[in-house]
Amino acid sequence: MTDTTQCASCEIVAGRLPAAKLFDDEVVLAFLDIAPVRAGHAFRT
Numbered sequence: 640m641t642d643t644t645q646c647a648s649c650e651i652v653a654g655r656l657p658a659a660k661l662f663d664d665e666v667v668l669a670f671l672d673i674a675p676v677r678a679g680h681a682f683r684t
């Protein structure tokens with residue numbers, strides 16, 4: 640991961656983009672998808 644990434648997921652992990660975080664620990668970060676297929680659609684890293 641670099642400071643020049645254009646990847647939204649990496650920006651969220653780095654804390655440079657806001658996200659509705661559902662779970663966050665040393666291994667996993669889960670947050671609501673920006674374009675949900677259904678209510679509650681989540682994305683995890």
Ligand SMILES: [Zn+2]
Nearest residue numbers: 646647648649
């Ligand atoms: Zn990324």
